[in-house]
Amino acid sequence: MTISLSELKKGFNRAGYICDESTALTVFLTLELGKPLLIEGAPGVGKTEMGKVLADILKTELIRLQCYEGLDETKALYEWNYQRQLLRIQMNRDLEEEQVREEDLFSDRYLMERPLLRAIQADRVPVLLIDEVDKCDPEFEAFLFEVLSDFQVSIPELGTIKAKNIPVVVLTSNNERELSDGLKRRCLYLYLDFPAVEQEVQIVKAKIPEITDRLAWETARVVSRLRQENNLRKKPSIAETLDWARALVALNRNRLDGKLVSETLNLILKTHADQEYFNSEIGSEGIEKIVKTGGSGGESRQCR
Amino acid sequence: MPLNNKLTSSYLEENLAVFINLLRQEGLPVSTTEMFDALKALEHVDLSSREEFKSALQATLVKNTHDRGCFNRLFDNFFVPPEVQAQRNKQVEHRKKQFTHELDQARKELQFKGENLQLSPEELVQYRSMSKEQREKLKQFMYKTETGVNVESRFRPILESVVKSHLRYCKNQQGQSNRQDETGGSGRGEGAGAGKNKDELLREMDIQAITKTDLPEAEQLLQQLSRKLAVKILRRRRSGPRSGVLDLRRSLRENMRYGGTIFKLKHKPKRRSRQQILLLCDVSGSMKSYSTFVIQFLHGLRETVRDLSCFTFADRLENLTGELKGKNDLQYLLDRVIRRSETWGGGTNLGISLEVLNKKYPDLLNNRTSVIVVSDTKTIALDQAAKELGSLKDRVKRVIWLNPMPKEQWPEYRAVGTFAEMVEMWPCNTIAQLEEVLTGRL
Numbered sequence: 001m002t003i004s005l006s007e008l009k010k011g012f013n014r015a016g017y018i019c020d021e022s023t024a025l026t027v028f029l030t031l032e033l034g035k036p037l038l039i040e041g042a043p044g045v046g047k048t049e050m051g052k053v054l055a056d057i058l059k060t061e062l063i064r065l066q067c068y069e070g071l072d073e074t075k076a077l078y079e080w081n082y083q084r085q086l087l088r089i090q091m092n093r094d095l096e097e098e099q100v101r102e103e104d105l106f107s108d109r110y111l112m113e114r115p116l117l118r119a120i121q122a123d124r125v126p127v128l129l130i131d132e133v134d135k136c137d138p139e140f141e142a143f144l145f146e147v148l149s150d151f152q153v154s155i156p157e158l159g160t161i162k163a164k165n166i167p168v169v170v171l172t173s174n175n176e177r178e179l180s181d182g183l184k185r186r187c188l189y190l191y192l193d194f195p196a197v198e199q200e201v202q203i204v205k206a207k208i209p210e211i212t213d214r215l216a217w218e219t220a221r222v223v224s225r226l227r228q229e230n231n232l233r234k235k236p237s238i239a240e241t242l243d244w245a246r247a248l249v250a251l252n253r254n255r256l257d258g259k260l261v262s263e264t265l266n267l268i269l270k271t272h273a274d275q276e277y278f279n280s281e282i283g284s285e286g287i288e289k290i291v292k293t294g295g296s297g298g299e300s301r302q303c304r
Numbered sequence: 305m306p307l308n309n310k311l312t313s314s315y316l317e318e319n320l321a322v323f324i325n326l327l328r329q330e331g332l333p334v335s336t337t338e339m340f341d342a343l344k345a346l347e348h349v350d351l352s353s354r355e356e357f358k359s360a361l362q363a364t365l366v367k368n369t370h371d372r373g374c375f376n377r378l379f380d381n382f383f384v385p386p387e388v389q390a391q392r393n394k395q396v397e398h399r400k401k402q403f404t405h406e407l408d409q410a411r412k413e414l415q416f417k418g419e420n421l422q423l424s425p426e427e428l429v430q431y432r433s434m435s436k437e438q439r440e441k442l443k444q445f446m447y448k449t450e451t452g453v454n455v456e457s458r459f460r461p462i463l464e465s466v467v468k469s470h471l472r473y474c475k476n477q478q479g480q481s482n483r484q485d486e487t488g489g490s491g492r493g494e495g496a497g498a499g500k501n502k503d504e505l506l507r508e509m510d511i512q513a514i515t516k517t518d519l520p521e522a523e524q525l526l527q528q529l530s531r532k533l534a535v536k537i538l539r540r541r542r543s544g545p546r547s548g549v550l551d552l553r554r555s556l557r558e559n560m561r562y563g564g565t566i567f568k569l570k571h572k573p574k575r576r577s578r579q580q581i582l583l584l585c586d587v588s589g590s591m592k593s594y595s596t597f598v599i600q601f602l603h604g605l606r607e608t609v610r611d612l613s614c615f616t617f618a619d620r621l622e623n624l625t626g627e628l629k630g631k632n633d634l635q636y637l638l639d640r641v642i643r644r645s646e647t648w649g650g651g652t653n654l655g656i657s658l659e660v661l662n663k664k665y666p667d668l669l670n671n672r673t674s675v676i677v678v679s680d681t682k683t684i685a686l687d688q689a690a691k692e693l694g695s696l697k698d699r700v701k702r703v704i705w706l707n708p709m710p711k712e713q714w715p716e717y718r719a720v721g722t723f724a725e726m727v728e729m730w731p732c733n734t735i736a737q738l739e740e741v742l743t744g745r746l
Contacts, residue, residue, distance in 0.1 A: 022355065033345060185367070
């Protein structure tokens with residue numbers, strides 16, 4: 001799939017996915033080298049969104065495989081439709097038709113394609129999003145990197161199926177556990193960090209065009225300041241910033257103040273302990289200060 | 305930009321190979337496949353753009369969040385503009401000349417009756433690295449020996465041997481004081497640690513050397529580590545050929561090929577029994593800093609890992625499980641452990657402590673229990689301790705010993721050898737080592 005770097009950047013902008021040069025270049029290299037892309041980063045920084053946006057830019061199908069503990073080949077690759085096979089045998093017996101052949105039972109008709117097989121058999125290059133790969137078991141991970149290196153699978157009853165087109169593969173991980181070196185070796189790597197304030201303002205404005213400049217900056221500053229608090233159990237994600245900004249727009253607010261932040265706090269801080277921490281360590285006064293002065297070091301954060 | 309120019313291409317490849325070698329020396333696992341990927345990637349970027357060049361290498365060579373800091377540091381030092389490189393070469397030349405001059409100077413100063421002493425370059429370097437006073441002292445000693453009554457040139461080998469031992473002694477002394485400097489927190493910013501980012505430094509710093517100002521960052525690293533370990537411990541499903549209860553659906557599916565006659569049974573994956581963790585933390589005088597860190601780390605685990613027990617010991621055993629599991633914040637817990645503990649900062653008697661554990665808490669010791677001992681092995685009554693450790697080991701799934709003593713000192717202590725023969729012992733005096741052992745071995 002050929003696309004130039006500038007077209008890719010334009011595509012990201014069109015889709016409202018604001019990212020820096022380095023991220024765009026890494027995705028471009030992924031497409032050029034035909035390698036899977038492994039994206040790591042905190043929850044809510046836009047890892048899964050990258051897969052979706054990429055499918056949108058390339059105008060192709062997105063095939064998603066959500067990983068979880070206990071996921072195996074029957075859920076990820078293929079499974080025989082055994083109910084249908086049973087019915088066929090039963091019908092054959094009842095109708096006293098000619099003997100059903102084994103080949104008839106193990107044909108495409110009875111094969112249930114799961115995401116990996118669908119991606120391999122797709123007529124047009126799809127985007128295969130393997131989400132939260134760190135949640136699957138190491139055994140499945142080993143199986144996965146075999147599939148990802150050869151892009152072919154063996155089904156005992158049918159033989160080896162080779163990929164019609166090598167899919168664009170995006171793997172995401174929340175880094176809950178270390179992935180194997182084998183899998184990492186087969187991928188290009190991208191780490192997504194929380195965006196800088198300026199970048200987050202762009203994201204907010206791209207997703208919520210009706211928001212005022214002032215409110216966009218103030219929400220981004222407050223969220224950025226909260227993310228600097230290492231004691232928070234769950235730092236607010238970009239999705240939560242957007243939810244919060246939408247709620248503020250719905251409330252017809254054009255600016256933030258301490259009281260408003262306290263009232264809508266549950267949209268950005270989702271645990272009681274975090275809310276209590278906020279009230280004791282930052283509070284309404286702290287918010288007023290961030291809003292008025294531009295916060296303490298919010299803008300100096302590294303951009304992703 | 306395609307690499308049309310052969311010369312540029314080979315120069316680039318050579319440079320890249322050297323750079324990758326540097327990354328490997330710093331512990332980054334860069335394989336040959338990744339090197340080829342990097343070369344291929346460079347064919348698609350504008351080589352005149354430093355940022356694009358760096359991003360391409362980063363995407364293909366660095367596959368771990370922790371390694372990004374190391375990569376950035378090495379990249380910024382290695383790929384420098386030609387004028388900076390020329391200046392550096394000049395500096396290196398200058399240093400070489402200076403070094404040769406210093407060695408010559410040392411040779412001149414260390415003469416006996418007009419003849420050079422037979423000293424290796426390392427010994428001469430050691431001499432130059434000594435303070436002016438120390439050098440003067442040695443010179444005085446040599447002068448007095450040389451000018452003594454009935455001292456002949458054949459005494460030279462004796463003097464050589466005395467000088468060599470003195471240099472060796474000074475080297476050891478310097479080594480020890482350097483270690484003390486490092487543990488005092490002043491060894492930063494130079495030598496191996498130069499240019500490393502704060503997280504990298506903290507991960508590799510001796511836990512004892514972590515200062516109060518660095519504590520928040522260190523605690524954050526510990527929290528990350530706690531989360532990783534919690535995920536690992538909570539994973540309970542394990543697939544196996546014959547385990548767990550019968551899986552009717554999979555059995556039917558599997559046996560379709562035999563005409564519906566069921567003769568191959570399929571079972572549901574067996575759930576891994578929940579691990580119990582028992583921490584035995586040495587809080588004697590020599591172990592305070594390490595134990596504080598391990599307790600902080602366990603505090604991060606307490607919400608996710610149900611079967612967690614915590615004991616501290618010095619000259620006796622103390623059960624802190626209740627404090628750990630209560631809704632106490634970390635500060636309260638540390639306060640409770642440090643200020644009100646009866647054992648904190650005392651001497652160590654591991655034997656008595658293990659005896660109490662074996663006798664009073666049999667219900668905690670079973671084949672699901674992993675015992676983590678954090679101790680430098682310095683204990684009185686070694687034989688009793690070894691006997692009780694053997695008895696503990698027989699009752700539990702495994703015993704992992706985290707020893708904060710530097711590994712090179714292990715042979716000097718009999719206790720280390722005794723315990724290491726009985727249980728798995730790992731050096732553990734940095735957060736990086738703690739992470740490696742707990743996430744990799746547990």
